[in-house]
Amino acid sequence: MIKSVKVSNVSLGASDRDLREFFSxxxxxxxxxxxSDNERSQIAYVTFKDSQGAETAVLLSVQISYFCMENLSKFI
Incomplete structure (x- = not known):
């Protein structure tokens, strides 16, 4: 089972602690x-102790992305 998730476009100001807090x-x-991904962002790999944590993170990330896209479309 997969226990890690890849997080892209992470702010250069974000730390290990920030990601741990966000995904906890x-x-x-x-x-x-x-x-480092490029001069503007980084990539993070978050590994959970079990696959359920990774699955939950992916499901919630999809919901967050959908929410952001819905709200952004109101301003376009």
Whole structure:
């Protein structure tokens, strides 16, 4: 089972602690790895202790993306 999620377009100002705090609602986190993507953002890999945490993070991310797109469309 998959226990890690890839998070792209992470602000350069975001830290390991920030990501742990943000994703803690999804489940217990084993570790976070962050890498520079380009001069404006980073990529993070969040690994949960079990696959349920990763599944929850993905489901909630889809909901957040949908919510942001719906609200953004009101301003276009």
């Amino acid at each position: 609602f999804s489940g217990d986190i084993e570790y976070v790895e962050m890498r």
